[in-house]
Amino acid sequence: MAPLLSRIDIYILRKAAVPLLSTVVITAALLLLERMLRLFDFVVNENGPIDIVWQMLAHLVPHYMGMAIPVGLFLGALLAFRGLSLSSELDGMMASGAGLTRLIRPIMILAFFLSIVEFGLLGYLQPYSRYEYRQLDFELRSGALGASIDVGDFVTLSDGLLLRVGSTRDGGRELLDIFLKRNVGTAEEISATAKRGAFYATDNDQTVLLRLFDGRLIDFDTDKIKPRVLSFEAQDIVINLPAVEEFRRRGGEELETTLTELHQALNGGESDPVMLARFRSSYHWRIVNILTLLVIPFVAVPLGLANKRTGAAGGLVAGLAGLIVFNELLEAGERKVAFDGTSPLMALWVLLFLYAAIGAVLFATSVLRPGRGVAGAIDRVVDFVVMPLRVLVRMLKGDGT
Template sequence: MVRLIALPLFSTLIIAAMLLILDRMLRLFDFVATQGGPVSVVWRMLANLLPEYLGLGIPIGLLLGILLAFRRLAGTSELDVLRGVGMSYARLLRVPYYYTIALVAVNLAIVGFVQPKARYYYEQLRFELRTGALGASIKVGEFTHFGDRMTLRIEQSRRSGRELSGIFVHFDQEGGGSYSVTAREGQFLRTDDPNTIIFRLTDGTLVQDAPEFRVPRVLTFSAHDLPIPLPQSERFRQRGGRNLEFTLPELARLGQTAPTEEQRDSTRSEFHFRVVEVATMLLLPLLAVALGVPPKRSTTALGVFLGVVMLVTYHKINEYAASFGELGRVDPLLALWIPFLLFAALVIWMFYIIAYKPGGQPIGALERGFGKALSAITRRMPGRRRKAALA
């Protein structure tokens, strides 16, 4: 049982995470390229989004892992043998609940503590990209302005901007003077001051002009350090600008101490939404058994499809209930836990039918209807119709 559940569980989790990451990766590459940031930021942003994807993927992986394990046991008649020697469904659910309890603890840690902080760091990276705080973004062949007085242009960039060549710099001084620099090569170096970087130039010429000079001064150098002040930007806000960035203990505290009733409703709604989502995982083994044991001689995968649809639909209902609770029209406790109790009642009823009713099938009628519809569609396919005519 451990082996049968592990393979589909972790396969589903990895595939779901990869699909979600690939979808977001394309948008992040486009966003980072538009803002002129380094490509390495994309991987940091994706790493901060991974806890959010795991919070969605773990319940689906758990459901499919247990469902496919019982479906395989039923398809090979091993389930009939186990039932024949006196093993009840409650006994067979012991191993699935070991998985469930472990994953409930993992998911609680993710949605309660890891995901809020990762979400904050993701928003911070977006802010730094927009404000240029990740460093000077230099585009090849274009004039880049640093503030109102400095202009820089480069001809070539190598090693992700660490080696630059064909450099021109013009700087207007406060007293009315200016200087211009051309250099063969250059590179940016950090300093102890986070608002200033050093542009180290190699093999170049500096031309300085000022009102008191009769003619500009010309200096040829083999190495010259040019300080570049970075544009000042506002500091990013503290964590907690959104409810998604609060941990569960923080939400519980703010639900009682927030200064306004609107804020209390909002934080309480987010708190109950996360707790309900985690508590739902305790029902998934019962749902998986009810949907994973098909009627005899049935080959359709309706149970798998129906299980995913039920879980996703219930998740969307919870999101709508949380949004409704934030408005203060309904107490968040009622808005989120009443749907949970209804969903729990449905799942328990389905499990009772399969486990304690002889020959009971909670989706037997749907299986038969789905099988007939599939057979009717198959018979009307062009290739099937020609074979029937030849016969």
């Protein structure tokens, strides 16, 4: 029994793997870096713990991975065949009887595997990660994650408690030089100072314990002649936490709903026409994006067949531009289905059929006329358009020397 992958298949996959993985990692990292800066600013303004930023970024990874995989597959397939073409290895493979229809097989296997990954990301992992992200966002805004106490500032807590901390140590877990004041009644006030203290959790999730060490407490009561002064080695103060509204259940919108749940909603599980339109748009948009991965190789491989004489990269430019335009049209089509009631067949599936038709024409003409089909014509047109820019760059370099 012949193996599923021959040496040629493995070689082509190795050629495609490096640009694919590099594109996915770099794209996701850049998107996460851009979001990280905004999250740090948001968390600091909400007085939340800094480590929550890493949790929120982790929940964004599936979203950005879903965006990066199609681009990574496109560049991986295109650059793999471009490298084979420029090094004349592709000519040797074709001379041995392996045409494009045979050489594209490992790329199709890779595309099929990535479509399964995309199915898991878009269909199931992203809805859960998006919900977890928004839950953390809600808890930060509502104060459920706790508020930081700024050193040197007077902070008002619950039950009329005023607290000031002079400094901290051990990563903020130990408080130093503490002053607090609490109004017990209309005519009684308690003030206290302590050298150090710390917050501790209790069995009741609605309270927290502030334990003070080496301090002095002063009880001001107007009914008494003079205030009562008490020195203590340890004193516990129970602080009631503010009531926090619970976050809603998952599924409040279409982006938090899995493909299975969307399918159930479209088959009688949802009666609201507004939500039904949004569920329909999300369901078809995800399916179209998953199937797009199976079309990308037929566009990328022909555009990667470079002219060895000029080494022009017109196919790369045209292919990336086309993929960006295609994704933007899909986003617009999804909005049309969700808010205008347009049929998914007209707004989304037609775009996939057109993209597949373009891929079929590019691939078929490249098989019949290698280097001289539609892909070759696109390469020459782009090269002709950018030629004046190349001439200008050479002239500027000449003037600079």
